[in-house]
Amino acid sequence: MNGKAHALLRLFAVQGVWNYERMLGVGIGYAAEPLLEDLKVADPVRHSEAVVRSAEFFNCNPNLAGLALGATVRAEYDAEPGPQVVRLRAALCSPLGALGDQLFWAGLLPALVGAALAAVVLGASGWGIVGFLVAYNVVRGWTAVWSLRTGLKAGMGVGKAIGTSWIPKAVPVVGYAAGLSVGFALPLLAKWYLRPFGLVSGIAVALIVAAGIAAGKLFGARMTGSRFALAAVLVTLLFRLVAR
Amino acid sequence: MDPLILAALLGWGTLVGLDLVSVAQSMIARPLVAGAVTGLLVGDPSAGLRVGALLELFALDVLPIGAARYPDYGPATVAATVVAAGSPWELSLGLAGTVGLLVSVVGGWSLQQLRRWNADAVQRHSAALAAGESAAIRRLQYGGIVRDAIRSALLTGAGLVAAWAAGRWLILDRATATALTLVLIGAALAAALGGALRSAGRSRRRRWLAAGLVLGFALATL
Numbered sequence: 453m454n455g456k457a458h459a460l461l462r463l464f465a466v467q468g469v470w471n472y473e474r475m476l477g478v479g480i481g482y483a484a485e486p487l488l489e490d491l492k493v494a495d496p497v498r499h500s501e502a503v504v505r506s507a508e509f510f511n512c513n514p515n516l517a518g519l520a521l522g523a524t525v526r527a528e529y530d531a532e533p534g535p536q537v538v539r540l541r542a543a544l545c546s547p548l549g550a551l552g553d554q555l556f557w558a559g560l561l562p563a564l565v566g567a568a569l570a571a572v573v574l575g576a577s578g579w580g581i582v583g584f585l586v587a588y589n590v591v592r593g594w595t596a597v598w599s600l601r602t603g604l605k606a607g608m609g610v611g612k613a614i615g616t617s618w619i620p621k622a623v624p625v626v627g628y629a630a631g632l633s634v635g636f637a638l639p640l641l642a643k644w645y646l647r648p649f650g651l652v653s654g655i656a657v658a659l660i661v662a663a664g665i666a667a668g669k670l671f672g673a674r675m676t677g678s679r680f681a682l683a684a685v686l687v688t689l690l691f692r693l694v695a696r
Numbered sequence: 697m698d699p700l701i702l703a704a705l706l707g708w709g710t711l712v713g714l715d716l717v718s719v720a721q722s723m724i725a726r727p728l729v730a731g732a733v734t735g736l737l738v739g740d741p742s743a744g745l746r747v748g749a750l751l752e753l754f755a756l757d758v759l760p761i762g763a764a765r766y767p768d769y770g771p772a773t774v775a776a777t778v779v780a781a782g783s784p785w786e787l788s789l790g791l792a793g794t795v796g797l798l799v800s801v802v803g804g805w806s807l808q809q810l811r812r813w814n815a816d817a818v819q820r821h822s823a824a825l826a827a828g829e830s831a832a833i834r835r836l837q838y839g840g841i842v843r844d845a846i847r848s849a850l851l852t853g854a855g856l857v858a859a860w861a862a863g864r865w866l867i868l869d870r871a872t873a874t875a876l877t878l879v880l881i882g883a884a885l886a887a888a889l890g891g892a893l894r895s896a897g898r899s900r901r902r903r904w905l906a907a908g909l910v911l912g913f914a915l916a917t918l
Binding site for chain 1: 719721729732741752754758759794797819836838841874876885889895896899901903907911
């Protein structure tokens with residue numbers, strides 16, 4: 453099968469036309485195009501059907517999209533019945549979404565961001581940020597290569613391949629790393645920002661932190677960090693206006 | 697501002713806007729990265745780091761999952777860094793952070809609009825998609841990326857106008873400027889800690905978070 457390198461590159465733009473109708477679907481279709489080229493010669497009718505299926509509704513974490521792409525393309529080459537390929541695609545949405553989100557958005561990313569923030573505060577400045585970018589993109593790039601290879605090899609058996617892979621084992625580990633890293637960075641950042649101000653200011657900031665967390669508990673997901681901050685800014689400006 | 701620097705800021709803001717969702721997701725859209733590079737572009741790397749780290753704490757509260765609505769902090773950080781550049785950060789961080797948060801909210805709204813426009817484009821090409829035309833898939837893909845590039849450039853431009861307007865008309869007295877800085881530092885720490893507590897839930901991750909806080913606190917008090 454040709455076109456693997458092109459498909460891999462296209463996976464990095466898999467969310468290029470993310471929308472509420474097909475979500476990642478068209479992006480997966482775009483990434484599948486080079487992989488399906490050989491099928492055009494071997495079986496033009498099947499190729500046309502495969503292109504239609506490749507761009508239908510799909511959603512998952514973009515970093516693991518290669519698994520679904522590889523598996524469905526392999527299934528097309530293996531001449532699996534069309535409805536079965538559609539079912540495979542639908543069945544992969546939730547697990548690839550949940551695993552990818554936990555692995556990347558709730559795990560690796562906060563772990564590396566926390567480390568970068570701590571590095572900046574401890575004096576590494578630009579190097580901490582370069583280290584963050586290199587580390588994240590090495591893991592992310594390697595995961596993309598592994599995902600596409602594993603999907604192409606496993607085909608309809610991709611579910612089992614995911615279950616026995618490194619991903620389910622890595623999810624809790626990166627979660628712990630994220631907790632440790634963000635927890636480590638926060639007191640250092642607090643000191644970095646509050647050093648020029650006095651003790652009273654420090655106590656005031658601690659009260660704002662407590663109020664922010666309490667507001668989050670009280671109002672749930674509606675009270676995002678930025679909403680609380682903007683509300684607090686508004687109250688501060690009004691208070692200063694009255695105090696004048 | 698020098699037109700070359702302005703063009704560089706617009707270009708950088710467009711790149712970080714694209715990086716958030718559409719192309720690469722290499723994390724140059726993270727506020728820490730966007731702020732550091734913007735700081736270098738405007739000749740005040742320290743302001744870039746301070747603003748970038750502040751908005752990064754807010755970004756840690758966000759999980760960019762599926763169809764969720766979330767702020768676009770990349771172009772917002774570019775604008776916020778421009779506000780803070782050249783002034784003592786103790787006085788400018790509050791105003792810069794406020795401008796950044798407002799631009800990030802507009803950015804979140806613009807992402808929603810982009811997704812609707814993309815859906816409209818998909819509907820317009822539905823016959824071609826049903827016929828299995830690869831060219832239609834390519835057209836949709838490139839169109840989506842171009843739309844996001846335009847969105848990111850406009851958002852960065854609007855952010856830079858907001859930064860210029862804030863610098864020109866929002867002249868705060870020293871006490872108010874300091875109070876805003878402290879409020880935003882507190883709110884940012886609350887956002888990051890609240891996000892970390894939510895992610896940890898009641899699992900073992902909470903113990904790792906507590907261990908990190910103890911270690912960080914110990915190092916901070918040394």
